[in-house]
Structures are given as structure tokens and as C-alpha cells.
Amino acid sequence: MNDLDIGFVRSQFPAFTVPELNQKSFFENAGGSFAAGSVISRLNRFYISRKVQPYAGYEASSLGGKEMDEARNELSALLNVAPNTLHFGPSTSQNTYVMSQAFKECNTKRKVIIVTNQDHEANSGSWRKLEKTGFNIREWRVNESTGSLDINNLRELLDEEVLLVAFPHCSNIVGEINPVKTICKMIKSVGAYACVDGVSYAPHGFSDITDLGPDIYMFSAYKTYGTHLGLMYISDELNKLLENQGHYFNKESSVKRFTPAGPDHAQIASSAGIADYIKSVHAYHFDDDADPKLIANRVHQMQRRHETKLLDPLLKYLSKRDDLRVLGSTSTKARVPTVAIDVKERGKQIAIKLADDGIMADCGDFYAVRLLEALGVNLNDGVLRLSFVHYTSEQDVERLINSLDKNL
Ligand SMILES: Cc1ncc(COP(=O)(O)O)c(C=O)c1O
Numbered sequence: 001m002n003d004l005d006i007g008f009v010r011s012q013f014p015a016f017t018v019p020e021l022n023q024k025s026f027f028e029n030a031g032g033s034f035a036a037g038s039v040i041s042r043l044n045r046f047y048i049s050r051k052v053q054p055y056a057g058y059e060a061s062s063l064g065g066k067e068m069d070e071a072r073n074e075l076s077a078l079l080n081v082a083p084n085t086l087h088f089g090p091s092t093s094q095n096t097y098v099m100s101q102a103f104k105e106c107n108t109k110r111k112v113i114i115v116t117n118q119d120h121e122a123n124s125g126s127w128r129k130l131e132k133t134g135f136n137i138r139e140w141r142v143n144e145s146t147g148s149l150d151i152n153n154l155r156e157l158l159d160e161e162v163l164l165v166a167f168p169h170c171s172n173i174v175g176e177i178n179p180v181k182t183i184c185k186m187i188k189s190v191g192a193y194a195c196v197d198g199v200s201y202a203p204h205g206f207s208d209i210t211d212l213g214p215d216i217y218m219f220s221a222y223k224t225y226g227t228h229l230g231l232m233y234i235s236d237e238l239n240k241l242l243e244n245q246g247h248y249f250n251k252e253s254s255v256k257r258f259t260p261a262g263p264d265h266a267q268i269a270s271s272a273g274i275a276d277y278i279k280s281v282h283a284y285h286f287d288d289d290a291d292p293k294l295i296a297n298r299v300h301q302m303q304r305r306h307e308t309k310l311l312d313p314l315l316k317y318l319s320k321r322d323d324l325r326v327l328g329s330t331s332t333k334a335r336v337p338t339v340a341i342d343v344k345e346r347g348k349q350i351a352i353k354l355a356d357d358g359i360m361a362d363c364g365d366f367y368a369v370r371l372l373e374a375l376g377v378n379l380n381d382g383v384l385r386l387s388f389v390h391y392t393s394e395q396d397v398e399r400l401i402n403s404l405d406k407n408l
Contacts, residue, residue: 001298002285004306009391012037012277013225016391025396027354027361029223030172030338030387033203036225038280039273042067043227046266054265067269072255074275077292079217080208081233084254088268090261092199092218092230093122096166098258099195099216099232100126102242103164104133110163110192116140117370118149118176119168123197123218124370127166140167144374147174147328151183162192169201169217173368173383174328175338177201184213193238199223203389204307204336205300206278208293209233226274227267234258303390310388310397311337317401324408327375327383337392340366340383342375343408347384350407357403361386 010016015026015034026034050064069083076083089095103113113135115127131137138157142149149167158165165187170177180196187194195216198207202219209217215238221229236254244251246260282295285302311332318341319330325342329335343350347363354361364382365372377383386400 001301001305004281004302004390005284006306006391006393008284009281010393012280013391014040024358024360025399026392027359027386027388027396027400029203029389029392030200030366030385031362032222033225033389034391035222035227036273036277038276039226039270042273042276043266043270046269050269051266064265064269067272068263068265071268071270071272071275074272074279074292075231078206078275078278078296079233080210080293080296082236085233085236085239087232087234087255087259088263088271089230089232089259090264091122091228092197092220092232093126094261095218095230095232095258096122096126096195096197098245098260099234099242100130102245102258103127104130104135105243106163106241108163110161112136112138112159112161112163114138114140114154114157114162114165114167114192116142116149116167117374118142118147118171118174119166119197119368119370120172120199121367121369122199123166123168123195127164127195135163136161138162140165142371142374144376147171147371147375148176149178151179151186154183154186158186158190158192160190162187162190164193164195166195166197169196169198169207170204170336170338171328171368171371172200172338172366173340173371173385175200175336175340175387176328177334177336180207180212180214188213200338201336205303206296207300208297221267221271221274224274225277226271229264229267229271231271232258306390307337307388307392308332310392310394311335311339314339314386314397314401317404321408327377337389338385338387340385342377342381342383344378345381347381350384353407354400354403357399357406359400359403 055065076086184194193215196214198219215235217233244257250256327340351363363384
């Protein structure tokens with residue numbers, strides 16, 4: 001397996017060329033990543049020469065429509081799902097909200113929804129609200145010292161009354177990568193549906209969604225090198241089972257049924273640039289003509305290896321200190337480089353001091369309030385979160401550790 005060429009990777013992101021950012025080290029990627037140049041050029045082109053209602057017969061319109069289709073086709077191929085199962089909504093929070101409305105109207109005897117307290121609120125609150133409409137909510141709770149979800153606890157909650165289980169691929173606080181495939185199999189074994197929040201995972205590599213086996217898989221393009229959109233896979237079976245949430249006359253259009261807001265044409269078209277970026281990383285590192293599934297897998301593996309190599313010294317450094325608590329595991333195994341530390345009331349001040357050293361990071365609850373509560377974090381203090389992705393360099397991490405050493 002080739003090593004990721006970090007120089008090539010960074011050359012694909014215009015953010016690394018502008019004076020406001022190129023002297024800085026960015027550690028708030030879990031909040032939103034830099035956009036790939038290919039996304040920005042497509043967005044720019046759409047706004048300049050395709051900014052008309054798409055899919056009409058005249059040239060600017062048909063080209064715009066083609067680019068929107070290209071985004072759906074290219075991204076779905078990399079995710080190994082059929083194009084008409086991929087939906088473009090305004091954000092993941094809005095996508096879960098719409099899906100919860102669809103489940104509310106679902107004509108079923110199953111009246112239990114399982115949620116976790118490891119999730120970002122986006123994949124939790126909308127489901128929990130269904131309690132008011134006759135559903136029973138069961139909570140799959142984390143271990144209160146590690147923040148981990150134990151699949152044996154899920155086993156005890158699952159039975160034939162369960163309609164849906166909503167859980168994260170990865171937490172935006174403890175960074176734990178949950179065994180999605182195993183969990184989806186367990187959920188399916190009782191005939192329930194699985195809704196996976198992949199927002200904190202997708203920036204670290206595209207998964208083969210068919211292989212993982214969820215019925216819904218969501219992620220946010222603005223954290224995955226694109227613009228502010230929520231991407232959502234919905235299985236064909238579930239799409240047919242749930243009530244249309246769009247205009248009544250669009251009810252037969254599989255990709256219009258769960259995006260009632262109407263699509264942002266330019267942003268959808270620009271998302272093809274995320275696929276361009278992944279393919280360009282592949283083409284730079286491999287000579288052969290791989291299919292999209294293999295391309296996504298190889299790039300995913302390179303991202304993971306690079307991130308793990310950089311994460312190791314950071315976790316080692318933090319775990320030696322006795323004046324802070326790392327939330328979650330201090331091993332790189334089954335972990336993405338999203339590291340939250342509890343430094344009590346000092347978090348916000350430390351973030352300011354890091355900024356003086358050119359480190360961009362933040363402190364807060366990151367909308368994972370239930371998880372922080374379970375882990376005994378004071379919500380007024382929040383946690384200092386240090387999150388990076390594959391375009392982060394070894395020098396960035398060294399600089400972070402030096403600055404932490406000075407300021408913690
Ligand atoms: C893990 C996770 N899930 C969901 C969301 C919500 O995504 P969006 O902002 O697209 O609604 C976030 C945003 O921070 C997140 O980190």
C-alpha cells in the first residue's frame with residue numbers, strides 16, 4: 001500500500017495557499033473541513049455559467065442538470081450504492097428530522113425506537129421526539145468511564161417490537177469507530193431498520209455502504225471537503241415503506257420523497273468535486289484503472305494509515321499528563337483523530353492560547369450534550385477538541401504538541 005503524499009494532498013486544497021490559513025495548523029476539522037479545489041471550481045462554474053433552473057432543453061440548463069446527475073452518479077459509485085438511493089438535503093440534522101417525520105407516519109405494529117447517548121444530537125433528538133406520538137424510546141447507553149457503546153447492551157434492548165435503531169458510525173467526541181457491519185446484522189436479525197450517522201467518519205474515508213448494511217447512512221458534505229449539504233443513503237426497501245415527505249405529485253420519484261426543501265442545485269453539482277478529489281488522490285498514487293469501489297477503498301486505507309501515524313504521538317503525549325482527561329480510548333485502534341480532552345474550566349482559555357501559536361481549535365459541547373453528561377463533564381466548561389484529517393501534516397501535530405506543552 002502506498003503512503004499518502006501529503007504535498008500532493010495539500011496542493012488540492014486552496015485553503016493552504018491563502019495567507020489567513022497557510023501559516024496556521026487547523027485542528028477543528030470535525031466542525032467542518034476545508035473544501036477541495038475541485039469542489040470550489042465546480043461551484044464557481046455553476047454560479048457563473050449554469051445558474052438557471054436545471055434540466056431544461058437549453059444548453060446552460062442541461063449542462064447544470066448533467067453536473068447534478070454526475071455528482072449523484074460519481075458519489076454513489078464511490079459509496080457502492082445505487083444512484084437513486086442517494087439524497088441531497090440541506091444538512092444531516094434536517095435529513096434526520098425529515099426521516100423522523102416519515103417514520104412517525106409509518107403504519108407498523110413496531111413501536112420502539114432505540115437511540116444512543118453517544119450520538120451528536122442530530123441523530124438523537126428528532127427520534128426521541130417521536131415519544132410524543134406513540135413510540136417508545138429505548139436508550140443504548142455508553143459505558144460512563146470509556147464513552148464506548150457495548151454491543152452486548154444493544155442485544156438486550158433488541159426485540160421484535162423495535163422498528164429502528166439510530167447510532168453513530170463514529171462519535172464526534174470520543175472518536176470511537178463502532179463496528180457498524182456487526183451492529184447492522186444484529187438489528188436486521190430482529191427485523192428492525194438501522195440508521196447510521198456517518199458524519200464523523202466520512203471525512204476519514206468513504207465506506208462501502210452496501211457492505212456495512214445500514215438502511216439509512218448520513219454524512220455532511222461540508223465536513224467531507226465539500227459545501228454545506230447533508231448526504232443521505234436510504235435503502236430501496238425503506239424508501240418504498242415510508243410515506244412521501246415531498247410534494248404529492250413527486251411521490252413516485254425516489255430521490256424527491258425525502259428532501260422536501262428543494263435541492264440546492266449549485267451545491268449538489270459541486271459535490272461531484274468531492275468525487276473528483278478522491279479520484280485524483282487515487283490516480284496520483286496508483287497506475288491502474290480501478291473501479292470506484294476499489295478507488296474509495298484504497299484512498300480510505302491511505303487516509304487511515306496517515307491519520308493513525310499522526311494520532312499516535314498526540315495520544316501518547318496526552319495520556320502521560322495527569323492534569324487532564326482524554327475522553328475515550330488512548331489507543332489508535334478503532335479510533336479516528338478526533339480527540340476531546342477535559343481540562344475543566346481552563347478549556348476556552350487554552351483554545352485562545354493555542355490560537356496565539358497558530359493552532360485553530362475550539363472548546364464546547366459540540367452538540368454531544370448527552371455524551372458529555374454521561375462522562376461527567378461540566379457542560380459549562382465543555383471539552384477542548386483537537387480534530388484532524390488526512391491533509392494534516394506531521395509538522396502540524398508537532399506544533400500542536402509543543403503548544404499544548406506550553407499552554408496546558
Ligand atoms: C457526528 C455528527 N453528526 C451530525 C452532525 C450534524 O450535521 P449537520 O450540521 O449537517 O446537521 C454533526 C455536526 O457537527 C456531527 O458532528
